[in-house]
Amino acid sequence: DGGITQSPKYLFRKEGQNVTLSCEQNLNHDAMYWYRQDPGQGLRLIYYSQIVNDFQKGDIAEGYSVSREKKESFPLTVTSAQKNPTAFYLCASRNAFSTDTQYFGPGTRLTVL
Amino acid sequence: QKEVEQDPGPLSVPEGAIVSLNCTYSNSAFQYFMWYRQYSRKGPELLMYTYSSGNKEDGRFTAQVDKSSKYISLFIRDSQPSDSATYLCAMSADYKLSFGAGTTVTVRA
Numbered sequence: 001d002g003g004i005t006q007s008p009k010y011l012f013r014k015e016g017q018n019v020t021l022s023c024e025q026n027l028n029h030d031a032m033y034w035y036r037q038d039p040g041q042g043l044r045l046i047y048y049s050q051i052v053n054d055f056q057k058g059d060i061a062e063g064y065s066v067s068r069e070k071k072e073s074f075p076l077t078v079t080s081a082q083k084n085p086t087a088f089y090l091c092a093s094r095n096a097f098s099t100d101t102q103y104f105g106p107g108t109r110l111t112v113l
Numbered sequence: 114q115k116e117v118e119q120d121p122g123p124l125s126v127p128e129g130a131i132v133s134l135n136c137t138y139s140n141s142a143f144q145y146f147m148w149y150r151q152y153s154r155k156g157p158e159l160l161m162y163t164y165s166s167g168n169k170e171d172g173r174f175t176a177q178v179d180k181s182s183k184y185i186s187l188f189i190r191d192s193q194p195s196d197s198a199t200y201l202c203a204m205s206a207d208y209k210l211s212f213g214a215g216t217t218v219t220v221r222a
Contacts, residue, residue, distance in 0.1 A: 004156075031208065040121060042201065042212035043157075050208070058209075090156055100145040100205035104156035 003027065004105035006091050011110045013078070013085070021076045021108045023091030029103075030096035032074035036060060037088040037107075046089075049074055050096060078110060086112045116140050119202055119213025127221050132189040136202035136213045139183065143204035143211070146178050148187045151199045151215065160200075161187065192220045 004025045013019045023032065031050050035043040045058030049068040063082025068074055078085045088109050092102040119136045126132055134148075145164055149157035161176040163169045163185075169176045177186040185204075189196055197220050202213040 006156075033210075040214060042117070042119070042214045043203075043210075045209060048209065088154075094208070096208075099162060100208060100210070101147060101159055101162050102210060103159065104149075106156045107154070109154070 004091060004093055004103060006089075006105040006108050008108060009106065011108055013110065013112050015112055016080045018077055018079050019110065021078065021089055021091075021110070023074045023076065023105060025072055025074075025091075025093045025105075027093055027095070027103065028071070029093035030071065031094040032068070033092040033094070033102060034058075034064070034066065034074070034076045035090045035092065037090060043090060046076065085110055114139060116211045117202065117204060117213045120216055121214050123217040123219060125219045125221060126192055128192060128194060130192050130220075132187075132192050132196065132218055132220070134187040134189075134200050134202070134216050134218070136185050136204075137183055138185075138204055138211075140204070140206060140211070141183070142206040145205040146176070146185050147203040147205070147210070148174075148176055149201040149203060151201060153199075157201055189218075192218075194220050194222045196220050 007022045033048040034046040047066040049055035065077045091105040094102045148161045151157040166180045173190045175188040199215040201215045203210045
């Protein structure tokens with residue numbers, strides 16, 4: 001089955017802790033994206049990567065970090081510097097040689113206690 | 114002003130009704146237009162994708178784009194309770210998507 005997996009589905013974190021969200025895809029897509037979704041708001045772009053070993057900041061990158069060491073993996077770290085990290089986090093990927101359409105994973109719900 | 118405006122609803126319709134969803138946008142650079150459906154606590158799934166102005170039909174779904182008015186629509190015919198979800202419009206420029214806030218739709222049996 002081709003697709004995007006995110007883990008864990010639910011994550012709880014204490015204030016002051018860093019936490020890493022996993023995103024893996026087996027679609028052979030070059031581009032990968034991280035979004036944050038809050039109630040009543042659209043998806044907001046955190047970081048994106050067009051190719052391995054390269055990534056760019058999105059609209060709300062402060063307090064987050066990413067790496068792209070492998071084509072199929074794009075983990076997101078939510079650092080203690082992120083002031084309001086409780087949200088639903090979505091990973092997406094895109095075939096760089098096709099359309100602009102992005103395909104999403106199932107999401108990770110992060111709650112800061 | 115947001116780049117993409119979408120009425121958040123909620124919208125409640127009886128089964129079998131036509132659902133009409135709309136988004137307006139301000140950025141003329143947007144080239145591709147998409148509609149995603151998102152069930153509660155799930156990731157969005159792509160419903161429709163269009164490039165040019167005009168209509169595109171796929172089963173019970175019709176996507177409409179009017180670039181001159183910067184306005185896109187999604188129509189769902191013969192709506193079913195399984196269509197109850199949040200519908201997100203999205204538009205792309207420079208390989209990045211900008212999303213509307215989403216419209217929550219409930220189809221009553």
